[in-house]
Amino acid sequence: MTALIDTAARLIALADIRTEEGRCATAILPSWAGRGDHMAEPQASVLRLFENGREIGPAHSLHSDIRGSGGGRYSHWEGMLFFSSSDGTPPASNGRFYQVLTTPPSPSAALQSMILSTSTMAELTDVQQHTILSSAASLIAPGFILPDHGRQLEKDAEFHAAFRRFFPDHSNTMDRKYAVWQMAQLVDRLHGDMAEVGCYTGATSWFMADRIVRSGMPRSLHLFDSFAGLSQPGEKDGDYWQEGVLSAGEDLVRRNLAEFPFVHLHAGWVPDRFPDVDDRRFVLVHIDVDLYQPTKDSTAFFYERLVPGGLMICDDYGFRSCPGATAAFDEVLADKPEPIVNLSTGGAFIIKRPS
Numbered sequence: 228m229t230a231l232i233d234t235a236a237r238l239i240a241l242a243d244i245r246t247e248e249g250r251c252a253t254a255i256l257p258s259w260a261g262r263g264d265h266m267a268e269p270q271a272s273v274l275r276l277f278e279n280g281r282e283i284g285p286a287h288s289l290h291s292d293i294r295g296s297g298g299g300r301y302s303h304w305e306g307m308l309f310f311s312s313s314d315g316t317p318p319a320s321n322g323r324f325y326q327v328l329t330t331p332p333s334p335s336a337a338l339q340s341m342i343l344s345t346s347t348m349a350e351l352t353d354v355q356q357h358t359i360l361s362s363a364a365s366l367i368a369p370g371f372i373l374p375d376h377g378r379q380l381e382k383d384a385e386f387h388a389a390f391r392r393f394f395p396d397h398s399n400t401m402d403r404k405y406a407v408w409q410m411a412q413l414v415d416r417l418h419g420d421m422a423e424v425g426c427y428t429g430a431t432s433w434f435m436a437d438r439i440v441r442s443g444m445p446r447s448l449h450l451f452d453s454f455a456g457l458s459q460p461g462e463k464d465g466d467y468w469q470e471g472v473l474s475a476g477e478d479l480v481r482r483n484l485a486e487f488p489f490v491h492l493h494a495g496w497v498p499d500r501f502p503d504v505d506d507r508r509f510v511l512v513h514i515d516v517d518l519y520q521p522t523k524d525s526t527a528f529f530y531e532r533l534v535p536g537g538l539m540i541c542d543d544y545g546f547r548s549c550p551g552a553t554a555a556f557d558e559v560l561a562d563k564p565e566p567i568v569n570l571s572t573g574g575a576f577i578i579k580r581p582s
């Protein structure tokens with residue numbers, strides 16, 4: 228058998244192997260594993276099968292032959308692999324490992340075939356549209372996970388009306404803004420202020436302020452920002468960010484939040500203006516400065532002033548673009564009793580425990 232390997236090929240370890248009938252076992256393949264044989268094209272698959280690292284076959288075998296004779300015969304039929312071991316032992320329990328080598332279809336070919344088989348997206352149900360988009364996403368970027376479809380976020384008209392004021396077109400940060408807006412309800416009955424460190428144009432601040440109004444609790448929202456963009460990234464920040472990006476003027480933020488008289492802006496580099504709120508206590512703190520040093524200063528300062536049950540959210544936690552902010556949050560909280568809880572939206576938070 229040929230030993231040539233296509234450079235676009237991927238090796239997949241088979242999991243969840245089940246005995247089908249006779250010597251035949253089955254395993255389900257991921258959708259990007261390439262095209263399987265099917266009625267119209269019984270030899271469409273280019274997949275190759277390995278047992279303990281040694282190639283076995285032949286491919287495109289009849290299923291009756293795989294069941295009866297085994298001997299390494301296999302068939303990649305649509306999304307499923309039907310296969311046998313080289314010596315007749317059951318692949319589901321013989322202790323060997325099985326891998327397939329396959330070349331995923333190129334995104335353009337796969338997308339073309341989807342488009343050809345679909346007259347218009349509008350004719351499809353929303354579930355079908357989501358299925359096509361998920362497949363397209365995983366073909367273009369294997370491993371990319373599209374969020375599930377039909378979430379409350381999608382149909383929350385109040386949220387979208389407010390969100391569009393800040394982002395008329397689109398923003399990848401929508402999920403996180405929604406999470407903060409929802410989580411803010413958890414502190415409705417606690418006494419203390421709220422703060423955001425790194426407010427940019429004030430979008431997340433708006434959602435925090437909205438919760439203050441809805442809760443009817445008298446509290447202030449303190450916003451800390453340079454209003455001159457990011458400070459200089461340090462060694463731990465990687466090379467994604469540059470000094471001065473994400474700069475929004477103080478006047479713009481004032482205008483965007485004009486309806487909320489309890490909002491106070493503290494312009495300056497973190498932590499220069501923190502003494503302004505030295506004696507305040509906080510029920511919700513949103514830290515979003517992207518970099519190591521200001522995240523470290525903010526986490527340390529506000530942790531000490533967070534009331535029991537209060538929430539501290541680090542918007543940047545865990546993102547590849549923010550290794551410094553992630554490290555800072557980890558470092559400050561390392562000797563604290565609160566677990567850092569990752570959010571599926573990205574970011575993480577803690578709930579302050581009573582001391």
Ligand SMILES: C[S@@+](CC[C@H](N)C(=O)[O-])C[C@H]1O[C@@H](n2cnc3c(N)ncnc32)[C@H](O)[C@@H]1O
Pocket residue numbers: 423424425426427428429430431432451452453454455456457458472473474475495496497515516517518521
């Ligand atoms: C990602 S933006 C914040 C986005 C905002 N939280 C939102 O949800 O729309 C980061 C903000 O942090 C501010 N910032 C970054 N480094 C800072 C520092 N060292 N001191 C003060 N502000 C800083 C920037 O000016 C920018 O407004």
